Amino acid sequence: MRVKPELLAPAGDLERLKIALLYGADAVYCGGPGFGLRANAVNFTFNELEEGIAFAHNLGKKVYVTVNIVLHNKEARKLKEYLIKLDSLHPDAIIVSDPYVMEVAKENTSLDIHLSTQQSTLNYESCEFFYQEGVKRIVLARECTKEDIKEIIQKVPVEIEVFIHGAMCAGYSGRCVLSNFLTKRDANRGGCSQICRWDFKLKGDGKEINGGKDFTLCSKDLSLLKYLPEMIDMGITSFKIEGRMRSIYYIATVVSIYRKAIDEYWNNPKKYEYNKEYERILRRCANRDSVAQFFNGINDETCSYYNGREEVSNQDFLGQIMTYDDETHMATIEQRNYFKKGDVVEIFGPNHETYTLKIGEIFDENGDKIDIVRHPKQIIKMYVEPQLYPFDLMRQSVVDNDVKKW
Amino acid sequence: MALVTIPNSVDNINNLDSILIGLEGYSINVLTVKMNELRKIVQAKKSVFVSLNKNFTNSELDALTDVIKMLSKLKIAGIFYYDVAVLNIVNKLKIDIKLIWAAEHLTTNYYTINYWHRHGAWGTFLSSEITFEEIKEIVQNTDSNLFIQLFGYIPMYASRRHAVKNYLRNFNLNDNSTNYTISKEGKEYAILDNSEGTQIYSSFILNGLREYLQLRDIVPYIVINGYGLDSEQLLKVIGLFNSANSNNIEKSITTLQQMFDNLESGFLHEETIYQVKKNAS
Numbered sequence: 001m002r003v004k005p006e007l008l009a010p011a012g013d014l015e016r017l018k019i020a021l022l023y024g025a026d027a028v029y030c031g032g033p034g035f036g037l038r039a040n041a042v043n044f045t046f047n048e049l050e051e052g053i054a055f056a057h058n059l060g061k062k063v064y065v066t067v068n069i070v071l072h073n074k075e076a077r078k079l080k081e082y083l084i085k086l087d088s089l090h091p092d093a094i095i096v097s098d099p100y101v102m103e104v105a106k107e108n109t110s111l112d113i114h115l116s117t118q119q120s121t122l123n124y125e126s127c128e129f130f131y132q133e134g135v136k137r138i139v140l141a142r143e144c145t146k147e148d149i150k151e152i153i154q155k156v157p158v159e160i161e162v163f164i165h166g167a168m169c170a171g172y173s174g175r176c177v178l179s180n181f182l183t184k185r186d187a188n189r190g191g192c193s194q195i196c197r198w199d200f201k202l203k204g205d206g207k208e209i210n211g212g213k214d215f216t217l218c219s220k221d222l223s224l225l226k227y228l229p230e231m232i233d234m235g236i237t238s239f240k241i242e243g244r245m246r247s248i249y250y251i252a253t254v255v256s257i258y259r260k261a262i263d264e265y266w267n268n269p270k271k272y273e274y275n276k277e278y279e280r281i282l283r284r285c286a287n288r289d290s291v292a293q294f295f296n297g298i299n300d301e302t303c304s305y306y307n308g309r310e311e312v313s314n315q316d317f318l319g320q321i322m323t324y325d326d327e328t329h330m331a332t333i334e335q336r337n338y339f340k341k342g343d344v345v346e347i348f349g350p351n352h353e354t355y356t357l358k359i360g361e362i363f364d365e366n367g368d369k370i371d372i373v374r375h376p377k378q379i380i381k382m383y384v385e386p387q388l389y390p391f392d393l394m395r396q397s398v399v400d401n402d403v404k405k406w
Numbered sequence: 407m408a409l410v411t412i413p414n415s416v417d418n419i420n421n422l423d424s425i426l427i428g429l430e431g432y433s434i435n436v437l438t439v440k441m442n443e444l445r446k447i448v449q450a451k452k453s454v455f456v457s458l459n460k461n462f463t464n465s466e467l468d469a470l471t472d473v474i475k476m477l478s479k480l481k482i483a484g485i486f487y488y489d490v491a492v493l494n495i496v497n498k499l500k501i502d503i504k505l506i507w508a509a510e511h512l513t514t515n516y517y518t519i520n521y522w523h524r525h526g527a528w529g530t531f532l533s534s535e536i537t538f539e540e541i542k543e544i545v546q547n548t549d550s551n552l553f554i555q556l557f558g559y560i561p562m563y564a565s566r567r568h569a570v571k572n573y574l575r576n577f578n579l580n581d582n583s584t585n586y587t588i589s590k591e592g593k594e595y596a597i598l599d600n601s602e603g604t605q606i607y608s609s610f611i612l613n614g615l616r617e618y619l620q621l622r623d624i625v626p627y628i629v630i631n632g633y634g635l636d637s638e639q640l641l642k643v644i645g646l647f648n649s650a651n652s653n654n655i656e657k658s659i660t661t662l663q664q665m666f667d668n669l670e671s672g673f674l675h676e677e678t679i680y681q682v683k684k685n686a687s
Contacts, residue, residue: 072536073543076517100518123464125491141461143566151464171565171604172461175488177511180535181562181608182590186678188511188535200590202573202597204583211577215588217569217604299567301576 004266005236008064008161009255010244014044016251017052017063022350022391023252024259027062028052029095031244034082035075036066036190050089062092067105068116070174070188071098083109093136097174102133112136114161118188120172122148124155131158137237142168142222145297150234159237164224165254165282166242168293170196170217218305223290225258225279229265229272249317249336252393253285256348284398287314318345321392322379331388335378339394341371347384349392356397357384407622409647410455410553413437414632414640416447421641424453426486426629431466432458432473434602435510435561435633441476448480457486459508460602461566471495478503486531497526504528506553510561511535516547523550531629534560538617538674545624554621556614557643558631559596560672563606570599596634607633610670615650615659617674639665 009025011017020028030052031043044052049065056063065086069075079101086094087109094111096102097118105111114137115121115130122141130138137159140149144162153160169176177187178195185191199214209215222242224231231239239262241254257278265272283290291303319333339345341359348354363381364370373380410424416439419425428436429444436457439447448454456477462470474495477485484504487493493505507513507522508531519530529551532541541554570586573579587594593609611634614621622628630647632640642665646658662669 070512071515071518073515073517073540073547076515079517098512098518100515100521103521119490120461121490123462123467123489123491125462125467125494126489129490129494143461143463145463148464170567170569171563174512175461175510175564177535177562178606180511180673180678181560182593184676184678186535188514189678191679198590200588202570203587203589203594204581205585207583209574209579209581209583211573211579213577215569215573217563217565217567219567294566301572303567304569304572304576306573306576 003235003237005232005262006062006238007255007258007262008238008240009251010166010241010246011052011063011251012043012244012246014048014052016246016248018055019248019391020251020255021056021059021061023255024350025061025241025255027064027092027238028056029064029066029240029244031066032082032086035069035071035079035101046085046089049086049091053089053091057090064093064095064114065091066095066116067101068095068097068118069190070118071100072189075189076100080104080108083111087111095139099130099133102130102135106134114159115139116173117141117163118174120174124152127152127156127158131156137161139163139240141173143172143294146227146230146234146295147297149236153235160235161238161240162224162231162236163222163242164228164231164239165258165290166222166246167288168219168222168242170219213306216304216306219293219303220305221286221288221290222293223279223282224292224295225261225282226274227292227295228258228261229269232262232265247317248320249393249395250285252348252391254282256350257282281398284316285314316396316398317393318396319373319380319394321347321349321388321390321394323390324384324388324392326387329383329385330381331384332379332381333394335373335375335380338372338374339396340373344397345394346397347388347392347394349389351389351392352387355384355386407625408453408627409644410453410627410629411640411644412558412629412631412633414635415637416443418632418637418640419447420450421637422644423451424455424483425451426455426457428457428459429473431601432460432470434460434564434605437632441473445480448482453483455483455486455506457508458492459486459488459510461564462489462491467491467495471499474501474503475499484528493522493526504551506531506551508553510564514540516544519544519548519550523548529553529627531555534612535673535678537677541621541674542624551627552625553627553629554614554625555612555629555631556618556621557647558611558629559607559634560612560631561605562608564603565605566603568599569604570597608672610668610672611666612672612674613659613662613666613669614671614674615647615662616655617671618647619650619652619655 006026009020011028011030097116117139120141139161179187183193196217202215323332428438486508506529507527531553596607
């Protein structure tokens with residue numbers, strides 16, 4: 001039976017959880033107050049998790065909570081109590097890497113268990129072991145090729161989750177402790193300081209080797225947009241987007257593009273055409289090169305990234321719509337980047353097509369006219385004719401002229 | 407207690423009592439040999455542990471199964487594994503062979519060690535990222551046969567990617583060096599780019615000779631990693647470990663310090679940080 005894959009998005013906090021789900025994710029994954037691999041992200045309190053899970057379930061969607069650190073003795077002692085508390089909030093699964101977490105969850109809770117990519121599961125023998133241990137889903141290692149994925153799906157009846165978009169670990173997940181050694185921050189307990197993005201001097205037999213740019217382990221990002229039809233036909237259960245530390249703009253953009261592409265193929269596979277415009281929007285949003293990485297079996301210099309410190313921060317995200325008055329057509333907007341009267345911008349959201357418009361009069365919170373919106377998180381009002389909704393986002397004009405103009 | 411050495415070359419294997427060695431195509435972070443060489447080594451030695459510790463893809467599993475069957479017929483002391491596939495294959499085939507869970511940086515607590523012990527792992531090679539106190543606590547709470555590295559460079563990175571080759575190709579550089587290093591902030595790290603991808607070692611040599619005096623009575627296997635040392639150095643280090651006692655410890659450490667200028671105690675007495683910000687709960 002053909003099963004539509006789940007689109008799974010990262011949620012670094014409650015706001016991003018709501019954005020991801022409203023923009024089309026079927027499920028989100030997030031960290032709770034402990035035991036997660038993003039120890040330095042904001043993460044969720046138990047109260048926020050409860051609110052986020054209720055929000056998702058009201059939409060018929062799911063929340064998975066990461067419990068994926070590699071335990072040391074002292075953390076392991078606190079695990080049972082934590083899992084029981086999590087279970088009381090009814091998340092749809094926990095994502096674990098340490099099998100002891102799996103065992104404690106099985107014995108003390110009714111939580112479904114997903115095996116984290118941190119286990120670097122690459123083959124059907126490993127998948128079979130964990131499936132027999134009661135794991136419902138396995139997040140495969142990012143080193144898997146399409147042939148690897150196909151064979152695993154054929155041989156083991158476990159749900160398979162695959163990363164489709166976002167940053168990549170340069171090494172095998174779990175097998176890199178550069179962060180521990182170079183910065184004393186524990187990579188496998190959520191403290192990764194991304195040494196793979198540092199520049200190094202390379203020497204061969206004691207002599208410096210210089211290609212014009214410093215040596216780095218950094219890889220390009222992953223994007224499998226082009227391969228979605230093939231991946232859907234393979235029977236992958238869940239398509240995962242990386243990036244719990246990413247902005248709401250990134251989450252909204254990436255989720256909405258993948259939502260459209262999946263639905264377009266699913267609803268009419270024979271007439272599906274790859275949309276290059278989607279690719280362009282994704283590339284601009286991430287502001288980093290992306291390739292298919294190991295999916296096509298390619299593992300050469302085209303997957304490496306040597307421009308790490310030359311990235312210019314993307315200023316596309318201009319503001320978030322807070323409220324919209326149906327009678328006056330006045331939108332209240334929170335600023336995220338500089339914009340001014342006369343700029344041509346776009347407003348996109350989960351409830352309507354993308355609008356392109358020229359900014360007219362702008363008013364500050366006191367109702368005074370202003371020409372420029374330059375202060376971070378400044379609240380302004382402006383007239384927008386078409387209906388807008390909270391959580392709509394405003395960006396610089398990035399799409400071609402095939403959208404409706406106002 | 408047994409001192410297990412990761413040899414630096416096949417030439418000095420005859421001088422070592424107990425070794426941990428790899429097979430070409432199946433191992434990383436150890437000296438690797440071909441199966442026929444391994445057979446000869448096993449025949450000549452008392453104790454040979456074999457490391458099958460790379461991450462395996464589907465296409466390698468049939469060959470891996472054959473290798474495990476072959477190893478089960480040799481009198482090896484045990485198989486070190488990282489990938490759970492090794493354990494699954496051994497369990498399915500019901501092969502009587504000692505397995506040592508050697509998932510490098512993941513072997514950090516006795517609860518998980520006991521989990522793998524219950525699932526067929528006879529021993530565990532402890533992570534180098536845990537403290538002396540954590541090691542002692544693990545010893546007190548497990549029946550798993552423990553291995554811990556107390557001397558040598560420490561593997562800290564493994565990737566399927568070819569980081570050095572990719573750099574050279576990307577910038578059209580012709581270089582045929584034998585040994586590569588990368589450096590940052592005055593520290594230099596050995597980087598290996600081979601058929602299994604890329605591996606990187608610590609900038610320092612772990613020296614746990616002082617801790618050895620306490621651990622040798624409670625940890626059954628102490629590992630000395632010969633990677634990056636020459637044969638003379640390796641044999642001298644093994645000699646110092648074998649003869650260490652409370653009377654000569656200071657002198658032995660001084661001898662090591664005279665031999666190497668980059669000795670450190672790693673994480674034995676220094677915990678890693680992993681949470682900079684505190685969450686409100």
